[in-house]
Amino acid sequence: MRALMLDFQPRRRSGPLGWSLLAAGVVLALTCVALGQHVSDQSSQQQGHLQTAQRVLTGDTGTKLSLTPAQIREQAQNLAEMRKVSQQLRRPWEHLFATLESMPRDNIALLTLTPDARKGQVRITAEARDLEAMLDFHRRLEASDELSDVSLLSHEIVANVPEHPVQFNLSATWEIGDANP
Structure with missing residues (x-):
């Protein structure tokens, strides 16, 4: 009788598909390493620049x-x-605007507001219905806590408009105590 040969684990044979997948994986890994090195070199060069x-x-x-x-x-x-610029930026601009907006302005229209933080002054260009409204607005600005030394720089009665409004420019010192270093 012949000897019985049992092969419980057959030999695996690698086919062309297996070898091609292995080669593709090696090429992909080498490509990734080369790209990583290139990116690292570019990063170093950019850091130097x-x-x-x-x-x-x-x-x-x-x-x-x-x-x-x-x-x-x-x-x-x-x-x-x-330091002066920094101090100007720390001024409470919103508080100044809120003060001017909270004042009753029934007969006044604010046209421009030009703050100069370096000098601590504000220039206001406005239009009043009449001279009395202009003077009343001047008094209210002078009485406010934020502004002092309010001065009338110029005024002009607009003759070509039927209501004859008064356009005027005021200058005031902007008093603040909490913006100083």
Whole structure:
């Protein structure tokens, strides 16, 4: 009798489909690694350009030089100017606008409002129904907590309109106590 050969795990044979899938996977992995390296190089290059641009904008030459007295004075002036701008931005603009809007203006129409935060002044251009309304508006502005030293800069009676309204310009000092550093 012949010996019995039992093969419970047959040999697997790789076909062309398996080898082609393996090759495609290897090519895909190598492509991803190459693209990742390229993106990393581009990022490093862009970072270098950014640092160069920042040095140019800030005037940093890479070496630490001592400043001359003239440069120190110029920097101090620039710093003082930046502080003034910062102070202007911290002024309570909404409160000024709310104050002007809350005033009764039955016979007054506000045309323009030009605040000058640096000088702490406000210029108001308005139109009144008559001279008495203009003077009353002037008195109410002077009595407000926000504005003081209200001055009439100019006025003109509009003759070509039947009601003869009065156009006028006022200047006032804008008093605030909470915007100072």
